[in-house]
Amino acid sequence: MPNRIRNRRISQLPPMEGYKPFGVPMRDLESVTMFYEEYEAIRLADYEDLSQLEAAERMNISRPTFTRLYDKARKKISKAFVEGKAIIIKGGTYETDDYWYKCDDCKETISTLKPLTQCRNCESDNITLLNEQQRRHKGRGRMRNQK
Numbered sequence: 001m002p003n004r005i006r007n008r009r010i011s012q013l014p015p016m017e018g019y020k021p022f023g024v025p026m027r028d029l030e031s032v033t034m035f036y037e038e039y040e041a042i043r044l045a046d047y048e049d050l051s052q053l054e055a056a057e058r059m060n061i062s063r064p065t066f067t068r069l070y071d072k073a074r075k076k077i078s079k080a081f082v083e084g085k086a087i088i089i090k091g092g093t094y095e096t097d098d099y100w101y102k103c104d105d106c107k108e109t110i111s112t113l114k115p116l117t118q119c120r121n122c123e124s125d126n127i128t129l130l131n132e133q134q135r136r137h138k139g140r141g142r143m144r145n146q147k
């Protein structure tokens with residue numbers, strides 16, 4: 001499958017859905033979409049200080065692919081920072097070992113190996129599976145759920 005995009009392995013869910021700048025009126029606020037795998041690239045290279053080779057291995061991708069991902073993530077951050085845009089973290093081409101939920105009541109994010117029916121924090125059943133698309137399409141090759 002020559003054009004298949006291999007899933008990028010992600011080991012940690014971001015603790016937020018994104019960022020908003022101060023001092024920009026909501027009506028003027030535009031946003032940049034950052035994919036989960038781009039967030040992961042920043043986390044591994046800049047936060048955990050891994051080399052690009054080590055980070056690529058963690059994500060189960062080649063080093064050149066990692067470099068492209070990382071460069072894209074940096075571009076998006078600098079664009080948001082310089083142009084005063086919000087960053088929304090969602091979507092992409094990735095896989096995880098676990099289920100990611102967000103509680104719509106207490107806003108807790110939960111990462112779990114088994115499916116949940118209620119929030120572990122407040123027991124609300126008002127929870128959203130964040131990586132449903134990705135799990136549903138797992139193993140079926142190319143998947144992009146960017147919007």
Ligand SMILES: [Zn+2]
Nearest residue numbers: 103106119122
């Ligand atoms: Zn909750």
